[in-house]
Amino acid sequence: MESRDKDEPLETRLVHVRGRVQGIGYREACVRRATALGVSGWVRNRMDGSVEAMLQGSPEQLAEMCAWLSEGMPAALVEELEVTDVQPPFARFDSFERMPTL
Structure with missing residues (x-):
């Protein structure tokens, strides 16, 4: 697992x-x-059948994660990947979790 310095820009x-x-x-x-x-x-x-993810990391980490989201799981059939940059200020996440359905 890659670690992030707490002062590294996210x-x-x-x-x-x-x-x-x-x-x-x-x-x-x-x-x-x-x-x-x-x-x-x-x-x-x-509830509409899509999946939503909030991702936080370096630009390289996020590029790799978005690439995986679009084609990394063989059982998935991704038709559309919509990525929106979230502007600061934003909360800093400490881990990656599965959340309840919205």
């Missing part, structure tokens, strides 16, 4: 993943991948 992105991404273990795999990359934040299912 970027935060909100990602919506649409397609076949629920009921296949996508969120669990997302937690494992984010943890391995050193990305913090959360992931949750949405």
Whole structure:
């Protein structure tokens, strides 16, 4: 797992993943991948069948995580990945968690 210096600049992105991404273990795999990359934040299912993730890390970590979100899980069929930069100030996440469905 990559570690981050507490003084290292962070970027935060909100990602919506649409397609076949629920009921296949996508969120669990997302937690494992984010943890391995050193990305913090959360992931949750949405009532509309999409998955939403808040990602925080270096630009390189977030690029790797977004690449994984779009094609990293073979059982998923991602049709759209919408990435929005979150402008500071924002809360600093300490880990990556699975959140309840919204």
